[in-house]
Amino acid sequence: MMRTRPLKVALLGCGVVGSEVARIMTTHADDLAARIGAPVELAGVAVRRPSKVREGIDPALITTDATALVKRGDIDVVIEVIGGIEPARTLITTAFEHGAGVVSANKALLAEDGSALHAAAEKHGRDLYYEAAVAGAIPLVRPLRESLAGDKVNRVLGIVNGTTNFILDKMDTSGAGYSEALDEATALGYAEADPTADVEGFDAAAKAAILAGIAFHTRVRIGEVYREGITEVTAADIASARRMGCTVKLLAICERAADGRSVTARVHPAMIPLSHPLASVREAYNAVFVEAEAAGQLMFYGPGAGGSPTASAVLGDLVAVCRNKIGEATGPGESAYTRLPVSPMGDVVTRYHISLDVADKPGVLAQVATVFAEQGVSIDTVRQQSRQDPDGEASLVVVTHRALDAALSGTVEALRKLDTVRGVASIMRVEGE
Numbered sequence: 389m390m391r392t393r394p395l396k397v398a399l400l401g402c403g404v405v406g407s408e409v410a411r412i413m414t415t416h417a418d419d420l421a422a423r424i425g426a427p428v429e430l431a432g433v434a435v436r437r438p439s440k441v442r443e444g445i446d447p448a449l450i451t452t453d454a455t456a457l458v459k460r461g462d463i464d465v466v467i468e469v470i471g472g473i474e475p476a477r478t479l480i481t482t483a484f485e486h487g488a489g490v491v492s493a494n495k496a497l498l499a500e501d502g503s504a505l506h507a508a509a510e511k512h513g514r515d516l517y518y519e520a521a522v523a524g525a526i527p528l529v530r531p532l533r534e535s536l537a538g539d540k541v542n543r544v545l546g547i548v549n550g551t552t553n554f555i556l557d558k559m560d561t562s563g564a565g566y567s568e569a570l571d572e573a574t575a576l577g578y579a580e581a582d583p584t585a586d587v588e589g590f591d592a593a594a595k596a597a598i599l600a601g602i603a604f605h606t607r608v609r610i611g612e613v614y615r616e617g618i619t620e621v622t623a624a625d626i627a628s629a630r631r632m633g634c635t636v637k638l639l640a641i642c643e644r645a646a647d648g649r650s651v652t653a654r655v656h657p658a659m660i661p662l663s664h665p666l667a668s669v670r671e672a673y674n675a676v677f678v679e680a681e682a683a684g685q686l687m688f689y690g691p692g693a694g695g696s697p698t699a700s701a702v703l704g705d706l707v708a709v710c711r712n713k714i715g716e717a718t719g720p721g722e723s724a725y726t727r728l729p730v731s732p733m734g735d736v737v738t739r740y741h742i743s744l745d746v747a748d749k750p751g752v753l754a755q756v757a758t759v760f761a762e763q764g765v766s767i768d769t770v771r772q773q774s775r776q777d778p779d780g781e782a783s784l785v786v787v788t789h790r791a792l793d794a795a796l797s798g799t800v801e802a803l804r805k806l807d808t809v810r811g812v813a814s815i816m817r818v819e820g821e
């Protein structure tokens with residue numbers, strides 16, 4: 389039976405995501421009410437610039453005092469889509485104290501302080517839902533947290549940042565320049581308020597921390613995730629990947645160690661074979677593979693960024709939190725966890741593509757090969773291309789077999805000391821084979 393008293397929702401932030409949340413709440417009001425069992429009412433919208441025109445939103449609802457809004461005492465659900473650490477963190481905990489459940493899309497905050505937020509939610513008996521924080525519209529947090537709770541997840545690998553995938557895709561397929569592609573991604577609402585978070589890999593690292601925590605029933609903070617962005621990926625890297633039958637993607641990879649006693653979490657550009665399903669993930673789409681002991685390999689795919697797709701995930705959470713409110717229950721909350729240590733990047737084992745500028749003279753190949761051998765890094769293929777330039781340099785591309793990341797770092801350090809190695813043009817990991 390439909391409850392007549394509406395559930396009151398405070399919307400904190402009305403930018404790319406928030407404006408779509410407000411629009412869908414209005415246009416789908418009847419559907420949402422039917423699914424929840426009560427009407428939902430937008431009770432206030434907190435923003436920074438009150439004079440900005442916001443289509444479809446009653447100006448009387450707009451406020452710059454987000455704190456007063458969450459402290460009103462009659463708010464059932466707070467949707468936080470401001471982003472960043474503060475004031476978002478204080479607003480969320482204040483919302484719990486004043487009786488509201490919270491839906492957030494804020495991966496930066498959850499990866500920085502997720503445990504404290506969960507503890508605050510639990511202390512006050514409130515819900516904290518954040519499906520939109522990882523991979524936009526793709527249902528991933530709830531399947532990992534609930535559907536796979538009875539299985540053992542060993543690996544999560546995927547593309548979790550739409551902006552960087554959009555940029556790499558444009559550079560690869562249409563030869564667009566890096567800045568031009570970033571501007572387009574920003575105009576389409578994919579990039580963070582500060583796009584450095586996207587291109588330097590911080591956004592993907594936050595998502596990797598959240599995913600590793602949920603998947604392995606542990607806690608991983610963003611600072612524990614190894615991170616490289618895409619700012620140093622060049623057109624030459626992309627061309628070199630093509631020659632190998634690969635493409636370049638920014639990957640997030642979270643793994644449980646074989647003995648189950650530690651985990652690794654990393655974000656970096658990698659070459660993957662064109663035959664791999666991740667290679668065909670285009671534009672701002674995301675795709676995530678989850679490997680679980682009983683389920684086997686699962687793939688989640690869909691739009692990873694943008695106002696409307698992200699709003700879909702936010703509204704799914706809104707329905708869940710509202711249903712819990714009516715049933716006077718709370719959702720699954722944070723499951724019990726064991727704090728597993730996060731191993732350093734040096735312990736990771738993978739393959740490498742190394743591009744060197746070397747002197748084009750007899751014996752160089754042997755010298756380079758000796759360095760790899762001394763560090764215990766086995767070479768798979770070598771391609772040398774004489775440039776016939778006045779400096780007498782050649783390009784040498786070495787692809788290794790699987791090796792310890794620490795051994796590869798040692799190899800590169802030793803190579804840099806050789807007189808005949810004029811420069812290390814690029815180092816990229818090779819994944820997905």
Ligand SMILES: NC(=O)C1=CN([C@@H]2O[C@H](COP(=O)(O)OP(=O)(O)OC[C@H]3O[C@@H](n4cnc5c(N)ncnc54)[C@H](OP(=O)(O)O)[C@@H]3O)[C@@H](O)[C@H]2O)C=CC1
Pocket residue numbers: 400401402403404405406434435436437438440452454468469470471472475493494495496520521524577578579580581692693694695698
């Ligand atoms: N864009 C996307 O594709 C996705 C975004 N997210 C996450 O969603 C969140 C929001 O992102 P997005 O909508 O893109 O960000 P925007 O920058 O577009 O919007 C932020 C909103 O917050 C408001 N705001 C900022 N500071 C304050 C403050 N102190 N008090 C009140 N309001 C404030 C802004 O007000 P004003 O309008 O006046 O400037 C704006 O309305 C972030 O956590 C982001 O990481 C998650 C998945 C995808």
Ligand SMILES: N[C@@H](CC=O)C(=O)O
Pocket residue numbers: 521523524548549550551552578579580586591692693694
């Ligand atoms: N900036 C993010 C938005 C979604 O999380 C991205 O590009 O993926």
